[in-house]
Amino acid sequence: MPILELKKIVKKYRVGKEIITALDGVDLVVETGEFIAILGTSGCGKTTLLNIAAGLERPTRGDVIFRGVTISKLKEKKTVMFRRKQMGFIFQSYNLLPALTAQENVALPLIFDGIKPRERTLRAAKMLKQVGLMERRKHKPAEMSGGQQQRVSIARALINNPRIIFADEPTGNLDTRTTMDIMSHLQQAVKENGQTLVMVTHDQEVAAFADRIIYMVDGRIVQEKQGGIH
Amino acid sequence: MKNYDLLVLANKNLWRRKGRTVLTVLGVIIGTASIVVMLSLGIGLVESQKKQMEQWGSLNIIRVHQAWDFPGHEGGQQKRLTDEAIAEIRAIKGVTAISPAIEVGGEARFGRKIGHIMLVGLEPGLMEQLEFSVSDGRLLNQDDRFNVVAGSQVINNFWDPKQRHNPWEWEGPPQGDPLELLDQRLSLTLHNNKQQKRIYNLNVVGILSQKTMERAWEVYAPISELRKMRDFINQGRQDNSFQEKMYMDEKVIISPGRPTPARPAPKLEEQYSFALVRTDDVGDTRRISKELRDRSYNAYSMADNLEGIEEAARRFQAILGGIGAITLLVAAIGITNTMVMSIYERTREIAIMKVIGASFREIRWLFLAESSLIGLLGGSFGIGLSFLLSSVLNRYGASFMNPGGGMMPGSEAIQISMIPPWLVGFALLFSISIGLLSGIYPANRAIRLDPITAMRHG
Numbered sequence: 151m152p153i154l155e156l157k158k159i160v161k162k163y164r165v166g167k168e169i170i171t172a173l174d175g176v177d178l179v180v181e182t183g184e185f186i187a188i189l190g191t192s193g194c195g196k197t198t199l200l201n202i203a204a205g206l207e208r209p210t211r212g213d214v215i216f217r218g219v220t221i222s223k224l225k226e227k228k229t230v231m232f233r234r235k236q237m238g239f240i241f242q243s244y245n246l247l248p249a250l251t252a253q254e255n256v257a258l259p260l261i262f263d264g265i266k267p268r269e270r271t272l273r274a275a276k277m278l279k280q281v282g283l284m285e286r287r288k289h290k291p292a293e294m295s296g297g298q299q300q301r302v303s304i305a306r307a308l309i310n311n312p313r314i315i316f317a318d319e320p321t322g323n324l325d326t327r328t329t330m331d332i333m334s335h336l337q338q339a340v341k342e343n344g345q346t347l348v349m350v351t352h353d354q355e356v357a358a359f360a361d362r363i364i365y366m367v368d369g370r371i372v373q374e375k376q377g378g379i380h
Numbered sequence: 381m382k383n384y385d386l387l388v389l390a391n392k393n394l395w396r397r398k399g400r401t402v403l404t405v406l407g408v409i410i411g412t413a414s415i416v417v418m419l420s421l422g423i424g425l426v427e428s429q430k431k432q433m434e435q436w437g438s439l440n441i442i443r444v445h446q447a448w449d450f451p452g453h454e455g456g457q458q459k460r461l462t463d464e465a466i467a468e469i470r471a472i473k474g475v476t477a478i479s480p481a482i483e484v485g486g487e488a489r490f491g492r493k494i495g496h497i498m499l500v501g502l503e504p505g506l507m508e509q510l511e512f513s514v515s516d517g518r519l520l521n522q523d524d525r526f527n528v529v530a531g532s533q534v535i536n537n538f539w540d541p542k543q544r545h546n547p548w549e550w551e552g553p554p555q556g557d558p559l560e561l562l563d564q565r566l567s568l569t570l571h572n573n574k575q576q577k578r579i580y581n582l583n584v585v586g587i588l589s590q591k592t593m594e595r596a597w598e599v600y601a602p603i604s605e606l607r608k609m610r611d612f613i614n615q616g617r618q619d620n621s622f623q624e625k626m627y628m629d630e631k632v633i634i635s636p637g638r639p640t641p642a643r644p645a646p647k648l649e650e651q652y653s654f655a656l657v658r659t660d661d662v663g664d665t666r667r668i669s670k671e672l673r674d675r676s677y678n679a680y681s682m683a684d685n686l687e688g689i690e691e692a693a694r695r696f697q698a699i700l701g702g703i704g705a706i707t708l709l710v711a712a713i714g715i716t717n718t719m720v721m722s723i724y725e726r727t728r729e730i731a732i733m734k735v736i737g738a739s740f741r742e743i744r745w746l747f748l749a750e751s752s753l754i755g756l757l758g759g760s761f762g763i764g765l766s767f768l769l770s771s772v773l774n775r776y777g778a779s780f781m782n783p784g785g786g787m788m789p790g791s792e793a794i795q796i797s798m799i800p801p802w803l804v805g806f807a808l809l810f811s812i813s814i815g816l817l818s819g820i821y822p823a824n825r826a827i828r829l830d831p832i833t834a835m836r837h838g
């Protein structure tokens with residue numbers, strides 16, 4: 151059974167009197183354990199697709215089925231539990247909480263899950279070690295470089311052992327060397343744990359890390375390729 | 381999310397904007413302090429009135445008098461104080477003790493001094509319950525017969541005829557030492573209408589500590605002996621007219637009333653002068669006192685006066701409390717404003733928390749906890765400030781309002797502001813609730829925030 155299925159997804163936005171079609175009938179099947187990259191130019195609807203796939207936004211038409219549950223029909227209150235227990239998120243702009251230290255940021259999803267402080271600290275430290283930021287664990291986001299912040303956010307996305315990770319241009323703000331570093335980290339982590347990774351990017355080289363590359367133009371999937379160059 | 385984590389996170393968020401939080405808390409401090417101080421003034425007023433009244437009589441004691449009997453108003457409809465009446469009163473719910481009393485007045489001797497004393501017979505075992513207490517010696521007990529307890533002013537009834545002046549002609553109140561009487565003998569002389577005379581030797585075993593008018597000037601003895609004295613005095617009596625009873629003879633005063641012609645009244649020797657009724661609290665006192673009057677008894681209690689004073693104080697408190705409440709309302713608006721601003725600044729953070737798994741409930745409580753913390757902090761410091769202000773008021777305000785110091789010997793300094801423990805609890809709960817309520821609107825705004833728009837444009 152595929153972990154995630156998108157069926158004829160249409161998403162329209164009304165801006166004033168105009169109606170913008172961000173997604174125009176997208177069908178996609180994501181298999182368990184797969185690393186899939188969605189490649190397309192800016193504005194083609196990648197972020198919208200990812201948000202809808204993660205149940206953060208509702209499609210105008212079509213269904214999103216996550217492990218047999220049509221999450222696109224659920225209320226926001228219900229989708230929270232899916233995100234908390236089974237999904238991880240990585241963003242282009244890291245989206246760490248500025249008031250919290252690296253370790254506290256990584257442990258945040260566990261707080262919502264009601265896990266005790268002792269266990270949280272242990273697990274967060276372990277994750278930070280994996281991304282090589284143990285000595286930075288007491289630092290606030292503002293005191294870290296972009297690459298370091300993104301590694302913290304990867305640690306945060308992985309700490310609750312999600313079945314699926316959604317990554318929206320995770321290397322968009324990073325230089326080439328850091329990009330390669332982050333991508334190999336991410337690839338290695340999900341492969342080790344048998345997790346599924348759905349990543350959107352406009353960067354060919356980044357997409358090349360994926361098992362499968364989906365090409366998007368103007369809200370439609372136009373082509374599909376096997377990846378695995380790296 | 382665990383409550384503990386919620387509080388830690390809320391607290392952390394609160395102190396990110398120190399200046400703003402401090403100012404908001406300050407608003408609550410001022411609001412709480414103004415409510416507490418205002419209410420404390422009202423409480424101080426009632427309490428000082430109560431204290432003042434307690435100097436004239438206990439608030440837990442009702443005095444039921446024998447029906448008033450004077451020409452033209454022969455006892456009216458009032459009930460007589462007989463054993464039957466005592467039993468009726470004892471049966472009223474809330475009456476914890478009752479003792480009938482017989483008063484007999486007469487000439488007495490104390491060493492070389494002479495004077496007039498009023499002897500009151502009570503159930504000796506009930507004295508403690510009836511709120512008698514001694515400063516020296518002891519109260520009466522069941523075995524006492526001619527042992528008596530004297531009020532603290534009784535000594536001032538006596539004067540030395542050889543010194544040729546009456547104590548009441550002195551300037552100022554007489555200042556005899558009450559302890560002079562302790563363990564001494566008083567000789568009381570009673571006469572009856574058969575021209576017989578009897579002398580009773582009474583041994584003073586205790587001096588009352590009470591300063592009230594009712595109790596300071598009387599001598600208390602076991603009622604069993606007083607019954608005999610009364611019977612002796614009534615021998616040969618034919619004319620029971622009011623004048624005779626009250627004033628005919630300075631040597632013999634006995635006050636039971638005359639039978640009304642309308643109904644067959646109990647015999648004189650079956651009636652008591654008055655009765656003391658003990659209750660457990662002011663509320664009972666007031667209720668029972670009223671009920672006794674409804675049942676045509678001549679009942680009176682200090683607590684009867686309290687109602688008017690309390691009503692006035694309530695009005696006073698409502699006005700003061702209202703002023704305080706307005707201050708706190710302003711503080712509440714301040715909290716809401718702070719929280720709305722904070723949510724505006726933290727739009728993106730809220731969105732992130734929602735995306736990584738914070739539920740509506742958790743987001744809501746995160747903000748409610750923050751605003752409640754402001755309430756708690758403001759409330760705690762506000763109470764601290766109130767105690768400070770209250771002590772300043774009591775120190776400087778009291779001497780301003782009462783320049784002479786105490787009003788009566790032995791009275792304590794009056795407190796114009798009082799903060800009882802319940803007021804502390806109330807203020808704390810109130811300020812936390814204000815914080816919580818002020819957080820509802822901002823928290824709902826935070827919940828409704830769409831994480832996606834917030835993240836795209838944040």
Ligand SMILES: Nc1ncnc2c1ncn2[C@@H]1O[C@H](COP(=O)(O)OP(=O)(O)O)[C@@H](O)[C@H]1O
Nearest residue numbers: 163165170172191192193194195196197198199
């Ligand atoms: N909330 C929104 N309201 C209006 N238009 C939107 C909204 N979100 C996205 N769009 C539009 O939908 C299209 C796709 O946007 P997006 O998914 O962000 O593209 P990408 O991530 O590929 O750059 C764009 O034209 C964008 O302006």
Ligand SMILES: [Mg+2]
Nearest residue numbers: 193196197198
């Ligand atoms: Mg995008």
